[in-house]
Amino acid sequence: MNEQHGASWATAIQATLHCLTGCAIGEVLGMVLGTAFGLHNAATVVLSIALAFVFGYGLTMRGVLKSGMNLQAAFKVALAADTVSIAVMELIDNTVVVAIPGAMDAGLASVLFWLALVLSLAVAFVVTVPVNKWMIGRGLGHAKVHAHHHH
Secondary structure (H helix, E strand, O other): OOOOOOOOHHHHHHHHHHHHHHHHHHHHHHHHHHHHOOOOHHHHHHHHHHHHHHHHHHHHHHHHHHOOOOHHHHHHHHHHHHHHHHHHHHHHHHHHHHHOOOOOOOOOOOHHHHHHHHHHHHHHHHHHHHHHHHHHHOOOOOHHHHHHHOO
């Protein structure tokens, strides 16, 4: 057995929280902008997902760039580390928000909108942690980031 085998839950949770932070920033910003500009729900979701990836990758790249890696290499690490995690999170997150009746149309001033968003991020977090644990245990996903933090 190699030393990579079986990532701890703590590592998986940390990686997922990291991803969740980027996702949540992008998600909320996307919803806020989409609502403010009166975009169609589908356009708002697309914008939120795009921004979630931008912020998700951005947070990872920030950490990796600190270790002295160049931008292109850092972006490749971010892609490898976060793509599956963000994709899973966004899929669950947006499915939950869209599934809650009226949540997308509730508007930013409504409690329903924010409750739906918090609930969806919580569900996404719970689903994404085991995905990250499995990936890190196989040297994938966030394991690629940690490889660069220890140099």
